[in-house]
Amino acid sequence: xxxxxxxxxxxxxxxxxxxxxxxxxxxxxxxxxxxxxxxxxxxxxxxxxxxxxxxxxxxxxxxxxxxxxxxxxxxxxxxxxxxxxxxxxxxxxxxxxxxxxxxxxxxxxxxxxxxxxxxxxxxxxxxxxxxxxxxxxxxxxxxxxxxxxxxxxxxxxxxxxxxxxxxxxxxxxxxxxxxxxxxxxxxxxxxxxxxxxxxxxxxxxxxxxxxxxxxxxxxxxxxxxxxxxxxxxxxxxxxxxxxxxxxxxxxxxxxxxxxxxxxxxxxxxxxxxxxxxxxxxxxxxxxxxxxxxxxxxxxxxxxxxxxxxxxxxxxxxxx
Numbered sequence: 001x002x003x004x005x006x007x008x009x010x011x012x013x014x015x016x017x018x019x020x021x022x023x024x025x026x027x028x029x030x031x032x033x034x035x036x037x038x039x040x041x042x043x044x045x046x047x048x049x050x051x052x053x054x055x056x057x058x059x060x061x062x063x064x065x066x067x068x069x070x071x072x073x074x075x076x077x078x079x080x081x082x083x084x085x086x087x088x089x090x091x092x093x094x095x096x097x098x099x100x101x102x103x104x105x106x107x108x109x110x111x112x113x114x115x116x117x118x119x120x121x122x123x124x125x126x127x128x129x130x131x132x133x134x135x136x137x138x139x140x141x142x143x144x145x146x147x148x149x150x151x152x153x154x155x156x157x158x159x160x161x162x163x164x165x166x167x168x169x170x171x172x173x174x175x176x177x178x179x180x181x182x183x184x185x186x187x188x189x190x191x192x193x194x195x196x197x198x199x200x201x202x203x204x205x206x207x208x209x210x211x212x213x214x215x216x217x218x219x220x221x222x223x224x225x226x227x228x229x230x231x232x233x234x235x236x237x238x239x240x241x242x243x244x245x246x247x248x249x250x251x252x253x254x255x256x257x258x259x260x261x262x263x264x265x266x267x268x269x270x271x272x273x274x275x276x277x278x279x280x281x282x283x284x285x286x287x288x289x290x291x292x293x294x295x296x297x298x299x300x301x302x303x304x305x306x307x308x309x310x311x312x313x314x315x316x317x318x319x
Contacts, residue, residue, distance in 0.1 A: 008171050011216035015172035020211045021203065021231035023073065031228045034071035038064065043124060046131045058110045061132075065106035069235060072227050074100065074212075076107060080239035080265075089156035090242070091187040094197040095262050096165035097173055098212040099223060101199050104237050108197060111161030114152070114183070135162065149186050156190035166255065172213040173201065179259040184251040196240040196258045198265035204232025238265040 023031075042064050049060045069076050092109055094101060102113065112133040120126045120136050129136075135155060137148050155162055166179035187194050201212045211230045214223040227233065240261045248254040 008167075008169050008177060008215065010170070010172040010213065012218045012222075013216075015210050015213055015215055016218070016226070020209055022229045023231050027073075028225075028229045031071060031073050035068055035228075038067045038071050039124065039128075042068075043128060046128065050131065061110035062107050065103040065110075069100060069103050069107070072100075072224075073230065073233060074227065075232075075234045076104065076237065077234060078108060078237045078239065080237075081241055082239070089159050089190055089192040090161045090195050091156060091183065091192060092161055092163045092195040092197060093166050093179065093183070093258050093262075094163075094199050095266065096167045096170045097199055097201065098170065098214045098227075099220065100201075100212055100227065100235060101165065102163075104199055104235055105163045105197065108237055108239055109161055109163075109195070111163040112155055114162065114164045133160070145182060149182055149189070152183060152186035153189045156186060156192045162186075166258070170213065170215050172210045172215050173208060179255040181251040181255045184254040184258070187245075188248075188251055188254065191245045193245050194243040194254060194258055196243065196261040196265075198238040198240060198262045200236045200238075200266050202234045202236060204234060209233070240265055 045060075049057055052060065066076055090109075090111075092105060092111060094105055105111075105113075112135055113129065115129055115134045115136055117136045117138045119129055119134070122129075135151060138144055152162055162183075164183045166181075166183055167177045168180050169177070171177065184194070201209055203209050203211075209230075211226050211233060212223075212235070214220070243254065243257055243261070248257055
């Protein structure tokens with residue numbers, strides 16, 4: 001792992017301990033079957049859908065993304081401003097909690113995802129990602145960073161929406177890490193707006209929950225199993241006002257502005273998970289009495305305990 005890899009204090013032992021409302025075995029397996037059917041349908045229909053005009057293609061992708069989350073029993077609530085933009089590209093950025101975040105972003109505004117290079121080799125998902133125009137990033141080659149930023153810039157200038165999770169790794173729902181700046185340089189170079197999106201997860205009664213989190217040494221299979229077995233899981237997506245092109249002159253300020261916008265929208269959700277997780281869950285490795293510090297001032301030593309690479313679709317996780 002290179003020294004610039006992002007880290008988070010979240011671990012399955014600390015963040016996913018305890019119990020949450022669950023469904024029975026029959027319903028769990030019916031969800032697996034429904035999700036598999038939707039994924040396979042997407043695989044079969046990828047080629048014809050990609051030939052559709054953009055408005056129809058985007059509508060189909062939104063439906064497919066929500067169909068998968070729905071198949072797993074997850075209700076999706078999207079609020080805020082419409083994710084629209086003037087003609088041209090847009091950089092959509094969001095906090096990162098779960099593999100579900102990728103589907104939620106697609107349900108808001110389909111675009112070209114940034115994914116770590118390993119995803120290209122995954123069965124089924126790798127093929128879907130490549131067909132969808134995913135921009136694959138080798139996060140272990142520091143020398144490739146300028147070329148990566150140039151590739152993202154070209155995609156944005158070409159009118160594409162590029163979707164990134166600039167924390168570079170997943171957090172369980174507590175206030176996350178700073179947004180890494182490299183991807184924001186591409187937005188500056190391309191002269192496109194940045195669309196912040198906030199993601200959070202709750203139970204049906206409104207209690208924040210970490211059941212959807214995919215953190216630390218957790219496996220994808222274990223995370224999928226928890227989501228499929230959860231009762232009343234709700235994904236909340238808040239589309240925030242876009243940051244206009246030219247509003248900030250350097251990538252540091254632009255990244256901080258986007259992070260602050262997401263923090264402002266997720267305060268309610270994160271307040272419930274910071275102290276004690278939720279629904280009987282753990283403490284994320286932090287004392288319950290510890291004050292919540294800004295993600296911009298949190299020391300790296302505090303997060304050093306878990307050098308994790310749990311993000312499926314991590315952005316350029318470099319300064």
